Amino acid sequence: MKVALLEVRYAGGLDLTDHVVVQTSSRLTLSPRLSALLGILETSERQISMSVKVDGVSYRVERKQNGEYFVGARLSLRERCLSKLRLFEAPSESQRRLNGQFAHLLSAWALIGAGYLVYTTKTWDLRVVIETLLLCFASLTLFVVGHICFSDVHRPDR
Structure with missing residues (x-):
């Protein structure tokens, strides 16, 4: 038995991360809270990916007919990179807010740079x-x- 990290991503930008137990038979044991939450989200959200990270290695999660989850094949490098790039496709509200703050920070620094350039220039030419x-x-x-x-x-309508 090992404790692993389960990551579930949905199309709406929701990311669930929780600890699960991996049995020696590759069966995943989920907490009752997580099982209930996955059941509720299955009816309303479209799941993009489900993976489990065991000892630093990411694997697919396969669901059997009876509702049990099993550790599948190892994720390829392409799939791991694509899952990270999908975060930019549908950012969450907090990610959008942080991106906006970062853009405003860069805007301020560009304006400060322009002011510094004007202040320190002795001879003006076309390049400056x-x-x-x-x-x-x-x-x-x-x-x-x-x-x-x-x-x-x-x-307000959200």
Whole structure:
């Protein structure tokens, strides 16, 4: 018997992570709370992937007809990379908020960089003007991207 980490991902951006017990027969023993939650989510959400990490190695989880879960084949490198990339496809609300904060931070630093460039330039030439304009444009663009990331976070109809 080993304790492993079960990861279940759904299309709506929901990620469940919980500890399970792997029996010597490769059968997974889930907690009653997790079993009930998976049963409820099965009716309303579309499951993207289900994997279990045993001793640092990721495996597929297979479900039999009787509802029991078993450890399947090892996940390929391609599947592991794709599961990480799917996080960018449908970010959760907190991920969108953090992306917006990061874009606003980069926007502020680009504006500070443009101001520093203007302040420290002794002789103006075409290169300095273009760099300053590009930093200002990047700052404005990142500010708008950050605002777009925040636009869905606090909608009253959600």
